[in-house]
Amino acid sequence: MNFSLDEDHIALRDAAASFLDKEVDLSLLLTHGRTVQDSNYDGLWKKIVELGWPGIVIPEAFGGLGMDYIDLVMIIGEMGRTLAPAPLFGTLAGAWAIERAGSAAQKADILPLIASGERQVCLAIADASGAPGEGVKATPTNGGYTLTGEKSYVVDADCADQIVVMGQDDTYYLVDRHADGVDVSLLPWRDITRQVCSVRFDDAPAERLEQSGNVWPWVKDRLYLLLAAESAAGIATVLADTVGYANERVAFGRPIGAFQSIKHQLAEIAAQSECATAGVQYAAWALSVVDAKAPLAAAMAQAYASEAYKTATHRNIQVYGAIGFTWEMKNHLYYKRARANSELLGAPRQQREEIVLWLETDRPDKAAA
C-alpha cells in the first residue's frame, strides 16, 4: 500500500511542467476574435512529438514508451494545467480505439506511426445528439467498406491524418481524413484551446478494424481519466491563481483575501482540489493494474473533477471581479475548458448513473478502495 506519488512520477510531472511553461502561449488567444486556429496547435504538437508523448502509453511492442496510466496523468495534468492547445486527446483516443479494436496486423501497421508522430489520428464517437451513436452506416464493398452519415464533437479531427469512426454495434472503421467523401468542419466551439469538429461521411472509403464489442467501454474509461486528470490539475491551478489574486488585490484597505466570504469559498475549493487529485490518481492506478473497480474509479474521477472544475472556474471569475470576465484575461479559457470537459463525454449525471448501475450489480460494501 502506497497512496503517495513516487519520485519518478514527480520528476516526470516537473519535466512536463517546465516544457509546457516554456512552450504554451495562451496570450495568442487573448485578443477578441481569436479562435483555436490562432493557438499554434500544430507548432506545439511538433515539439510534443519530439518528446515522444504520442507514444507514452502505446505498448513498447508497437514502438511506444509503454508507460502506465499514472505516468500518463502526470503529463495530462500538466497539459490541463497549461490548457496546452495540441491534439494529444485525439491522438490518445484514436490510438486506444485501434489498440482495442485493431487486429494484430492493424496494430503493427498503425500504432508505431502514431507513437513516432508520423501519423495523427482521432476518434469519432458521438452523433449530432452528443451521445455515442450509430449515425454512421457502413456498407461492404469489394475488399472494404464505405461510410455514410455524420459524427459530431470529434476532438482533433481537422489536424488528423486518419479518423477512427464508431459504426454500429461497437464496430470501428479507419478513414482517411483527406479521402473523397470526408468533410471535416471546425465547430465554433467555445473552448478555443481545443479543436472540436463535425465530420460528414458520404460514401467514404473505410477499413474495418477487426475486433468489435466491449471496445467503447474500455476506451471510455481511459477518456474519463484523461478529462478528469486535466480537470483536477485545472482546479489546482485556478485555485492558486485565485488565491494569488485575492492576496494582491486591495479593497477597503485590505487584500480581498482577508475577507471571510472569500476565504471560505477558497477553502472549499482547496478541499475539492485534494479530492479530485486523489480520485484521478486512484483511477490511474486502477486502470494500470487492471483492477476490477477501474470503471467505477474512472467514472467517479470524471464526475467529481468536472463538477469541481466548474465550481472553481466560476469562483475564480467572481473573485477577480469584472476584469475576470473580459476576453483579454485567461480566466474564461479555464471556465470554458471546465464546461467542455464536463459535457464532452456525457454530463456528470451520466457518470453517476453508471456508478449506481455498477453498485446495483456489485454491492457498495464490496466496492472501491
Add this chain to the structure above:
Amino acid sequence: MDFNLPSETDPRRLEIRAWFEAHPDPSYTQIAERGLAAPNWPAPWGLSADPETQYIIEEEFARAGIIPPYNINAIAVNQCGQSLLVHGTDAQREEFLPPALACEHIWCMLFSEPSGGSDLAAIRTTARREGDHYIINGQKIWTSAADKATVGVLVARTDPSLPKHKGLSQFLLDMNTPGVTVRPIYDMSGEENEYNEVFFDDVRIPADRLLGKEGDGWRLVMEQLQTERSAMTKPGAVWGFGPTARELMSGLIETGKIKDPLVRDEAAQLFIEGEMLRLLVYRNMSNRINGKPAGLEGNLGKMIASPHGQKLSDLAKRTQGAAGLIENQDVLPLPDKHYGLFSNWDYAFWFGPASTLGVGTQEILKNTVAEHVLGLPRDTDPTAKVPFKEINKTKLKAAS
C-alpha cells in the same frame, strides 16, 4: 503507487488475528498488555505500529467483534495520552497510563468554556498556585464523558498577566476531587447525554499533576486537537463514526428507494464524495508511512467530512417522509457491523447539527484552511497580544 490495502494474508494481520483467536473474549487489560490499545505508541505501552499496521489492527478488532479501546476511551488513547509520553513525568506515566489503556479510567477533555466558544484560548477558568497545590475556579462546557470520567485533562489560566494564548497550563485532574460538579447537557437528539457542564469551586489539584510546564497549555491543546481532527476525517455520518455512504447506498438499493431518479443522483454524488474522503484518509496514512510529517490536512479532511456526514443522514432521513419524524431507529437497513456511537441513521441525523460545531465550528475550520494551507491573510484578533486581564477594558475602550 499501490492503492491495494493490506491483504488478507499479510503476516502482520495473521499475527494479530491469531492473538484474537487465542483470546476470544479478552479483557481490556489483556488487550492493553498485548499493545493493542494504543498500537502506535512506543513500548511498553504500544507496538510502535506504523499507520498501515494500525489500519490492520482496526480491521481485526472489527472482525473479532470487539469495540476497540480508542472508541471507549478516545480522549486518553487518541488525544491526550500521548501528551504524557512526550511532556509527562515518569510518575505521571506510571500512575495514569496503565488504567487508561485498560479502559479502567475513562478520560475527558476539559477545554471549552461557555464564554469562549470557538475562541478557545479565551479561557477564564483559573488555576492559582497555593503551596504545593493549584486552586481551580471556573466552568467548562461541552465535555464528552465528564460524567463517566475518572481523569480530566484540564486547561486553566495560571497567569492572567500574559496574553490569552500564553498564560495557560494543563493539569491531570482527579474528577472525584471535592468541588468538581458535573451536570449533564441533554442535546436535541434526546438520547443519553453526550455532553456535560463541569463546575470547579476551589478545587485543589496537587502541583505534581501539572502536565508539562506552566504556560505550555496552549501548545498541548493544539497538538491534541490536531490529532482529534485527523481522526474525524473518516467518511462516517458523524465525525468519522457511524454508517458511511457505502451503507447509505446499500440501504437505498435494498429498499428499492434508489429507483427514485432524484434520490439516485444525490446518492451517487454522496457515494463519490465518500470514496474521495476515504482516499484522502489513506493518502494521509501513507504519507505518514513515507515519513512526511502530519500537516494541516486533518483540517481539510474534517472540513469536507462533517458536512458530508450531515448530507448522508439527511438523505437517509428524507427517504422516510413524514414517518421520519417518528422516533424510529430503522431508517434504512444497515449491514451488521460495529458503527460506534452512531449505530443508526436516526440518531446520526438528530445529532448531526453538532458535527459542524464540535472541535471548532466549520467557519473556524475554513479560516484555518484559508490562512494556514492557502496562505490568505490572517484574521486579526485585537485581543491576541493584550494581557488577558486587560481584555475587557480593551473591549470597553473600543466600544466607547
